[in-house]
Amino acid sequence: MMRKIFLIFKFYYYKIFYPKFYRNIKHGKNFRCQAGIDAVFPELIEIGDNFIAAPGSKILTHDASLLLFTDNLKIRAQKTTIGNSVFLGECSVVMPGVTINDNVIVGAGSIVTKDIPANSVVAGNPAKLICTVDAYIEKCKQCGILYDVSENFQNALNNGLPITIDCMKSIREKVYQQMEICNGCK
Template sequence: MYIYLHEMGDSKIQISATTFGVGLGFVAAISITLGGAVAYAVTHYTGTRTCACDDYESSVRAKLQKRKKNMSRYTLPAEYSSGSVHDYKTDCRHIEAIGKEKLELYKMINGKPYNADDPLLQEMLTDAHELCYEYNRLWNRNSRKVILEGLLGKFSQSNPPYVEAPVYVDYGLNIEVGKNFYANFGCVLLDCAKIHIGDNVMLAPNVQLYTAGHPTDYVERRSVEFAQPITIGNDVWIGGGSIVLPGVSIGDRTIVAAGSVVTKNIPSDVIIAGIPAKIVRFIGERQIDNPVE
């Protein structure tokens, strides 16, 4: 049995069919997409079955609704979000304000060692990965935008991001992108900590932003992780296959050459390249206060 699923625009119809002999019967598969609703009919040599449904769209809607419903569980109170410092170990008031269920989430967002196997974190990962899977199998950009609204933490509605599939995230909710963001094929954004991306940023294919890290002690590494935020300024261009490591900030208008590994903070208006990445050229006449060694 063959089923062809075609995704079209709001006013287009596409029909595809495959028919071939099987003894005295035949197998045919027809799929029709009209304005995003899917209908298909399948005829098999053993009998006939007809089904008109929108199971796929219903599945995506259900996943988005589930994520929206759980958003209050997936986010921290403002005063406990990224960058906050509280002595939660000795002051139980902070644990009450955060909620015991969110304690590992609080540690993760604020750069403290945390248990990645925590049930809430695992639930958040599963939700985000399911939405990534749905996003990566879609062609219709309007449908993709709906998924991005549920997947990412924040982006411009007036100038929404243009993200090619496939794209991979950890949690999604810790990613904030500015206007006119573009990510080419195969980008990876591991957002255990915040990833903040400014306006007019371009990521070439297979760019990888890693906020996650692990202890150097092998025993501790078995159960503990940590995360540090990544900040990318406005008008930054990151070349194909480049990797940005935890805790790195990249200044405005900087260009990262293809294949670079960025391990330290980078100022504005420079071109960097290499492993580890170093400044190879200044853009314009601006002087660099703290060049990368």
Template sequence: MTSKEKMKAGEPYIASGDELFKERQHAKVELQKFNGMDPTKIKARNKILKQLLGKTGQRFFFEPPFLCDYGYNIEVGENFYANYNLTILDCAKVSIGDDVMIAPNVSLFTAGHPVDAELRVAGWEFALPITIGNRVWIGGQTVINPGVTIGDNTVIGSGSVVTKDIPSNVVAAGNPCRVIREIGEQDKIYYAKGRKFDLHEEKS
């Protein structure tokens, strides 16, 4: 197996080969174009991402800057929004569902390295996929580690470090991230502590 095949299979590999290096360089060139482009050129920016990423929905928006390793391992669904400074190390597949919102300074890391120093210095690494369900909201400064799955409708609080799977329909936060509570009917009434929605307000 080549290093790329081992990387995509979740097996230990060394990432210094020409093929993977060239692919990372290609992503850097395309992202430099994207991140440096006139912010009003939304269609041109989205065209770059459609060509770089593995899959996108028809409606998506990335606030620059956005960084990733390869791009082709990233799939985002419909109505996806990423705020400033999203970083995705996509050595393994990153699957993101529909209606997902990501706050500023979020990092998704599929890449990992051996704990043993000699193996790490020798260049060995591995990658495990990350899966984020539909209608998920990821709070700012969150880090999601290799191999994590986050279920539908879940909210991850700001500053979390997600090291294990998080189920659907919960609020989770902390380092390490853990479930705080289930999402319920009260969340249709209150948008913040003691603050109620006015459902009769006119939509602008």
């Protein structure tokens, strides 16, 4: 019974809140996107499995800047490809024609103008290679800043549910609890 209620809720949630142009892009499972998607050519975007885009990020497939400088009003349009297990940080921008390979973290505010190799952490304007994902994880562990998230958040993320205020509170409580245990924070 609960499963039926969940499926009905999920159906109406996506019907009401899921922007129509998200339906036109090719994406894999576990697609968590709060990005602005290019509304002119969304079909030119292809995204793999396990994708998270933070609020304010953008994925572009066209560039209209040439309208002013070309005869017969021309624009540039290119396919933008994002692999599996990619995280786009808040307010990052992926430019047209870029390929981001598997297992990549794009830092907040980054402008991705060139292809990104697999297993990379990139940041900056333009985005530059900072380190590998494994090196970043290891650095976070060494600094003592890597924490478990709440079951509430894991459930929402794994089941495609919205991240509610209660979910955010549960993350905060879980992380602060670990900080107190690990670092003596108050």
